Amino acid sequence: MFDATERASIRARRMEAYRPNMPPASLLKEAGIHTVIDLATNENHYGIPECLSEAILAEARDNLNHYPESSCLDLRLLLAAKHNVAAEQILVDNGLDAVIGLVGRTFLDETDEIVTASATFPAYKNIADIIGATTIEIPLTSDYQLNLEAILNACNRKTKAIFLCNPNNPTGTIFSALEFRQLMENLPSQILTVVDEAFADFVDDPDFPDTVSLLPRYPNLVILKSFSKGYPMAGLRIGYAIADTEIIDMMMRIREPFPVNRLAIAAAIAALNHPQEFTQIRQENKRIREQTIDRIKAMGFDTTQSQTNFLFVDLKQPVTPVLKQLLSKGIVLRDLSSFGYPTAVRMCLGPKKWIDAALSELAKIIETPTP
Numbered sequence: 001m002f003d004a005t006e007r008a009s010i011r012a013r014r015m016e017a018y019r020p021n022m023p024p025a026s027l028l029k030e031a032g033i034h035t036v037i038d039l040a041t042n043e044n045h046y047g048i049p050e051c052l053s054e055a056i057l058a059e060a061r062d063n064l065n066h067y068p069e070s071s072c073l074d075l076r077l078l079l080a081a082k083h084n085v086a087a088e089q090i091l092v093d094n095g096l097d098a099v100i101g102l103v104g105r106t107f108l109d110e111t112d113e114i115v116t117a118s119a120t121f122p123a124y125k126n127i128a129d130i131i132g133a134t135t136i137e138i139p140l141t142s143d144y145q146l147n148l149e150a151i152l153n154a155c156n157r158k159t160k161a162i163f164l165c166n167p168n169n170p171t172g173t174i175f176s177a178l179e180f181r182q183l184m185e186n187l188p189s190q191i192l193t194v195v196d197e198a199f200a201d202f203v204d205d206p207d208f209p210d211t212v213s214l215l216p217r218y219p220n221l222v223i224l225k226s227f228s229k230g231y232p233m234a235g236l237r238i239g240y241a242i243a244d245t246e247i248i249d250m251m252m253r254i255r256e257p258f259p260v261n262r263l264a265i266a267a268a269i270a271a272l273n274h275p276q277e278f279t280q281i282r283q284e285n286k287r288i289r290e291q292t293i294d295r296i297k298a299m300g301f302d303t304t305q306s307q308t309n310f311l312f313v314d315l316k317q318p319v320t321p322v323l324k325q326l327l328s329k330g331i332v333l334r335d336l337s338s339f340g341y342p343t344a345v346r347m348c349l350g351p352k353k354w355i356d357a358a359l360s361e362l363a364k365i366i367e368t369p370t371p
């Protein structure tokens with residue numbers, strides 16, 4: 001008999017499958033939960049502009065039988081103009097998850113180390129684990145920020161890459177342009193520096209680094225951007241890297257031939273051609289974010305000054321039982337115990353009526369007044 005566990009690669013055997021935040025709808029229905037407010041997954045909940053659905057329908061009608069254009073040239077030209085770089089400095093892939101995997105498979109070997117934060121997006125450690133590289137995880141500062149000084153100090157001869165999430169998921173905090181320059185000036189130039197800016201479209205802090213403008217000075221820099229957060233396009237799976245052409249060339253050797261589907265490319269082009277529709281979405285998020293931060297604080301919980309479309313909320317008590325009770329009311333938040341914060345949750349922002357529902361159920365369970 002074929003023994004899949006025994007025959008699987010060493011890499012597959014040491015991994016665990018991804019566990020989604022949200023139980024599948026069918027299981028929720030079985031448990032008697034029919035209406036669900038999913039604030040556990042970081043998505044864009046502010047509506048889908050018509051320019052996206054029109055572009056997708058037209059592309060499906062005319063071109064579904066054709067493979068996509070492999071290099072996504074038309075899209076890369078628009079992105080190049082937006083970021084003021086050459087189209088050869090851009091690589092598009094099937095979501096940032098895929099880009100992160102590609103960075104790992106292009107640059108990491110088993111003997112390498114990466115340095116990242118301990119409470120951050122898990123995909124960096126995940127790809128290092130798949131390859132068998134070692135991950136050094138640096139705790140956040142007491143105010144939930146990436147500790148760039150400690151990350152720098154943890155680098156050694158084995159360090160192949162550092163992965164920095166800015167703004168950081170799950171804390172929503174940013175590091176400043178000044179902190180980033182200090183890091184880059186002191187980091188050995190042979191260390192690949194990956195800055196994941198998946199949530200950058202929501203940032204309004206003027207201290208946020210303009211990383212793309214630093215590319216000519218730091219050829220070891222890779223900047224990652226997504227269409228899943230600032231744009232309501234997580235279901236399409238499309239993200240990109242901006243870097244020196246030599247880095248992009250190496251990554252293109254490993255990338256699959258047709259990783260980005262036609263509908264995603266068409267929608268991304270439409271999104272870039274209608275920027276005003278997305279500016280509105282981000283303004284709405286900022287308004288909801290400011291209101292919700294105030295409400296959370298008024299309930300007696302701690303939160304960071306998030307620069308994203310989600311909040312890190314310290315409920316100051318173990319959250320796992322609280323989240324179970326919330327789930328029974330159809331409200332799903334992200335448990336941050338596995339990030340080292342057993343009293344904290346991550347709550348995605350969205351329409352006010354969703355936030356109202358989540359906060360009022362939370363207030364009933366924890367017995368605080370709802371503001």
Ligand SMILES: Cc1ncc(COP(=O)(O)O)c(C=O)c1O
Nearest residue numbers: 095096097121169198226228239
């Ligand atoms: C920090 C960060 N990077 C990357 C991703 C993956 O984004 P994408 O949907 O483009 O694969 C996520 C998704 O949650 C994220 O939070």
